[in-house]
Amino acid sequence: MAEKVLMKGNEAIAEAAILAGCRHYFGYPITPQTEIAAYMAKKMPKIGGTFLQAESEIAAINMVYGVSSTGKRVMTSSSSPGISLKSEGLSYLAGADLPALVVNVQRGGPGLGGIQPSQSDYFQATRGAGHGDFRMIVLAPASVQEMAELTVKGFELADEYRMTSLILADGTMGQMMEPVSLDITVKPQPEKPWAVTGTKCARFHNSINSLSLVPEELEKFNSDRYERYAKVEANEAMAEEYMVDDAEVVIAAFGIAARVSKNAVNEARKQGIKAGLIRPITLWPFPKEVFADAAKHAKAFISVELSMGQMIEDVRLSTRCRVPVTLCNRAGGMIPSPEQVLAAIKQANGGEA
Amino acid sequence: MAKLTFKTDFCKGCGLCVDACPKKLLRLANEKINKKGHHPAEITDQSACVGCASCALMCPDCVIQVER
Amino acid sequence: MAVVFQKPKALADIPMHYCPGCTHGIIHRLVAEVIDELGIEGKTIGIAPVGCSVMAYNYFTCDMIEAAHGRAPAIATGVKRSDPENHIVFTYQGDGDLASIGMAETVHAAARNENITVIFVNNAIYGMTGGQMAPTSLPGQITQTSPYGRDPKLCGYPIRVCEMLSQLEGPEYLERVTVNSVANIRKAKKAIKKAFQNQIDGKGFSLVEVVSSCPTNWGMTPQAALKWIDDNMIPYYPLGVYKDRTAEQEAAK
Structure with a gap:
């Protein structure tokens, strides 16, 4: 039996992300998820990764967009009001078919609301994360162990289906301490031939883009995306x-x-x-x-x-x-x-x- | 001795090259219309061109190639 | 005879959508020439903005990303930090993108001395949406959303980006140039080249503000627009180097 360590839910997410190969974290402080940022700030410099406190949630999600464009695993975390700010970026990530992991440790709203636990971002997560037709994979952990396991799974699903995985937790899950086993199997990361890594003057240039001014083309991009979503619906529902x-x-x-x-x-x-x-x-x-x-x-x-x-x-x-x-x-x-x-x-x- | 080659179909007839030529050798061909519907730039006297490339530097659309 | 001037390799061989006489084409070409001359096409990743140059991702032959409006410096930050040794990253942004909706991203990338190159095209108007007032529109300038002329009492004064950023400790290099004459185009290219070279040398945030024209939305001929730059833009936006840390340090020795 694997060794268990006592961890806070937020820390379990951070540690599992590193385990999953995520070496880039961008975020902005907001209660009750700031432990994730603090953990990353300590850990990332020691393992050759990037922790950067962005000037805003908007900047943070766009930094995520930048790293994801280069094909690497990347994440951000926030709480309800901060996720609202990220919604522009979530829509662009979907429009450009970029994988990312986003964590929402929810607090009560609307507006500034409070800092106590809540689940009132369900609509936002499952329906209205931003403008346009798109979906995110939304994972809802109910234990610190699941905070860790679903983080790894979130990265894997995001890469497989080229979409955002959202961990929808709440203040209790983030702050709760439980024994966790980090003996979690991580699948090898898939190839990402679409990524912008420099052409090396050896291939036609890649473009990461969500603009399409020809309606027939834009319709097709949407249809293709929804075919992928149908596969997610058929294969990935868990209860x-x-x-x-x-x-x-x-x-x-x-x-x-x-x-x-x-x-x-x-x-x-x-x-x-x-x-x-x-x-x-x-x-x-x-x-x-x-x-x-x-x-x-x-x-x-x-x-x-x-x-x-x-x-x-x-x-x-x-x-x-x-x-x-x-x-x-x-x-x-x-x-x-x-x-x-x-x-x-x-x-x-x-x-x- | 210099030679200008115009990628005529890329020309938008803005005329910035015409003004840039120190010897006033360029003109917009009012009697011609290119694929985009513009009067394209052309050189009136190739033999007088010194190949300074001012026209090409001013051109926003990379229409002009200069040999010297 | 030898070819002394031709389209740079880093610029795609396709027609650009810009209006006749728009200086975006010149600035694109200068960036591409610099990429060619520095031999960095294979490792360069460009970030296009929202605005007239939104389709820049089609025009450069290097890898490209299209950003949300104003967010190019944040995306560039991510791209650069994902592989600092092997990525040369530039953003290409207009005045609305960089100095209005994306001001926070601009200022903070500069403050962090993010090792990226920013090409900032300032033509004092929103071109793509049809000529609305920009953060850099001049006092009195008539636009679709300032039909009686920009009134500073109502909507404040235009922002001088180079001057503002020069007050920060962070950035390495800030220069304002223009492209309204052959001589100025040569100077602009030198500045752009330096802004890329700085990144290669690991010196940090380099921004070149290119005072540019918009004949269509200014409502004048391309020729008159270039003259308008001299008569109206340059007096408000003086050309020159606003910060050059390396030069300052060397002068102090």
Whole structure:
């Protein structure tokens, strides 16, 4: 059994990124993710990498764009307001089909909001990261171990599909300390013949570009990109299912909300209620099949979220509204308690709340 | 002894070369129209050209090659 | 007879989309000539801006990147730092790109003395979008968005980029040139060459501001536009070297 070390979630992301071969980090300080930058600032100079504190989130994501253009693994991290600033760059990365890893350790919003944990950037991550038709692979870790593993996976998926992988964590996941095994297998990096590394006067020049003034061409670029996205949807959706097989009340929750919900499911089972939990690990692609299957035997779904209800839309879409889906939530930096979730389960089961 | 060669279809007829020529040997050919629809630049007296390349230096479109 | 002037190899053999008499073509050629003369085409990576020169990625034969509006210096930072030994990186930016939407990226790349070359084309107007007021439009200058002339009381004064950046400790070399005559074109090329040579020598951030024309949006002939540079632009934007750290250090010895 591999040796485990006690780490903060944010540090696990940083260490796993280095493990994955990332030698370039650009960022701007923002709570609650600054440990990632601090870790990189310490580590990168010692391993011949680059840590640079950019003048803004906008500059940081464009520095990422620059390194990614040269074919190397690169990342940035931020928290909600900072991700909004990066949204221009996220759209350009998509338009130029560049791989990158971006981490969002979410805090409550909108606006400056607060600094406590939140999941209210779900829409932004899965729908509206920037202008234009594009998607990002959105990974939602629920443990420090997963913070590390999904970071490695994020780099691999980004390279394979030439798109941005976003780690959608929250303040709790970032600050939480747990034992982690960093014995994670990293696949060899693929060739990137499209990268700009200098022509060496031996080939026609490469251009990294998202401009296309001919509508027929631009349409084709979009269609080709969506064919790639279809492959991601077909192959990469991930979810953890917990006691779902016979469940009548199924909870949908990711990240910290899933950890709380698991306790509530255990308690409900003790009290004789057939409760279960589906924890999406990829928020895009959303694990639709898992939900569709569960909808065949469940009589109710509950979406447990640290937001005013965002993932609930995907739960309703995936279950095609065949069964009622209710929301159990806290917002603004508050976290639902297991008791609150248990009460919601009881209510959905037809009993008293 | 100098020779100017014009890549006529690249010419946009801006006339900057005409003004640049110290010996006033260039003109825009008003009676000609190139592929882009411009009156292209041309030299009126090749034998008088000293090959100073001022015209080529001023040309924004690399129309003129100079031999000397 | 020998060829004494021809299109540089680093400039693609395709027509450029610029308006007749636009000096972008001259500046592109000067950059390409310098790339040829320094023998760096195979390791050069250029960053095109948003604006009239957005399609510069088609015109240079080296590897190219198209940036978001104003972000070229940040992208250049990433490209340079990904392989500092083997990448020669330049940005090519207009006044709106560099001095308005991308001012933060410009100033901070200069402050870091990022080892890149910046070609800054200042023609005091937004050309691509049809002639709106730029951060460098002159007081009184009539544009689509300053139809009564730029009023400094309403929208402030134009920014002198070289002068401003020269107050920073960071940058290695800042020079303002123009391309409105054969003599000035020769001087401009010398400055551009120095800006690339500085990068090769590891000296750091080098910016050449090229005072340029926009006959179409200034509403004049190409010839009149070049004269307008002398009469109106140069008095506000004096030519010259604004910073040359190496020269200053040598003078101090």
